[in-house]
Amino acid sequence: MKDLVHEPERRRYLIRIDGQVASVLDYRELGDTVAFVRTFTNPPYRGCGLAAELVRFAVDDVESRSRLRIVPSCWYVEQWFDRHPDRRALLDPRTA
Numbered sequence: 001m002k003d004l005v006h007e008p009e010r011r012r013y014l015i016r017i018d019g020q021v022a023s024v025l026d027y028r029e030l031g032d033t034v035a036f037v038r039t040f041t042n043p044p045y046r047g048c049g050l051a052a053e054l055v056r057f058a059v060d061d062v063e064s065r066s067r068l069r070i071v072p073s074c075w076y077v078e079q080w081f082d083r084h085p086d087r088r089a090l091l092d093p094r095t096a
Contacts, residue, residue: 013058023050035071
């Protein structure tokens with residue numbers, strides 16, 4: 001079973017598979033922006049597209065719950081936005 005979760009008290013999004021943390025995206029809210037600072041997938045789960053799924057989940061959540069703009073401080077998130085130019089409007093224009 002796969003669960004996508006937002007844990008605002010820990011400032012992170014994660015995917016759990018059968019109760020085990022498989023992938024994590026850490027963030028920091030900074031004024032009118034949210035910086036996605038680290039994406040990590042545990043080795044047994046790498047290569048399955050979980051990080052991309054998690055970034056999409058986080059981007060969708062930020063878009064639906066706020067007017068914050070995203071700062072892709074993590075190289076993986078930056079590459080994700082390069083592969084999804086239709087979502088670039090969500091980026092903070094000061095960093096895009």
